[in-house]
Amino acid sequence: MTAITHPRVAPRRGGVGGTWWSKAFLRAVEEAAFSTAELKLGRAHARSGGVGAITVGEGTFVAAVFDRDDVFTVTGTVPVLPADDQSVLVELIAAEAGRIGALMAGDLPHPLVESVEEAGVELLPYGGELGSACTCEGWLDPCPHALAVLTQLAWLIQRDPFVLIQLRGLGRDEVLARLHALSRTLPRTASTAEDQESGDPDEIDDLAIAEEAALRAARELTLLKASGERA
Numbered sequence: 001m002t003a004i005t006h007p008r009v010a011p012r013r014g015g016v017g018g019t020w021w022s023k024a025f026l027r028a029v030e031e032a033a034f035s036t037a038e039l040k041l042g043r044a045h046a047r048s049g050g051v052g053a054i055t056v057g058e059g060t061f062v063a064a065v066f067d068r069d070d071v072f073t074v075t076g077t078v079p080v081l082p083a084d085d086q087s088v089l090v091e092l093i094a095a096e097a098g099r100i101g102a103l104m105a106g107d108l109p110h111p112l113v114e115s116v117e118e119a120g121v122e123l124l125p126y127g128g129e130l131g132s133a134c135t136c137e138g139w140l141d142p143c144p145h146a147l148a149v150l151t152q153l154a155w156l157i158q159r160d161p162f163v164l165i166q167l168r169g170l171g172r173d174e175v176l177a178r179l180h181a182l183s184r185t186l187p188r189t190a191s192t193a194e195d196q197e198s199g200d201p202d203e204i205d206d207l208a209i210a211e212e213a214a215l216r217a218a219r220e221l222t223l224l225k226a227s228g229e230r231a
């Protein structure tokens, strides 16, 4: 388990563009909402800066939500993929050059998700899969606090699709470790002739991935420290 704490989001106005996958996640949030009234409250709360840092683990998320003089805790779950499906996901990331680079750069390639779906694996959750509980004990489930956290989760996923993959059970480090293991065990299938001509691009790719991972880890540590100091 490698839970990652994403720092509190400052208040912002509406009209966040979104990416196709964050919009898909937001549609699931809409499906999960009891009515548009709660959804509107939740979104307004998300934009108001009332949600604290969100800690995302494998299949879990938790955040404090500030509402007037009260502080509530929202905990939530997304079903993690079964082990076989996790392997399929990693294999399909490895299947095409550039996919891991795209993920690292904050992009979720549509063809990747399509081939994942064709393999019978659902990366994007539907409304019924978004479980949540809140200490406000409101009778609505999800309450507007939970909807606020879910809305901000969509913003996090928009910026970094690894947040979505982690909610499905695979942290970024785990994905990288498995890709690395795959690259050592799988027989070479593509562009072998090209490789022979120009050295070993795989080694260069691995190095680039490792460097990128190290940079991100360093940045995350800084963010963690910053959010810790603010808390």
Ligand SMILES: [Zn+2]
Binding pocket: 072, 134, 135, 136, 137, 138, 143, 144, 145, 146
């Ligand atoms: Zn609540």
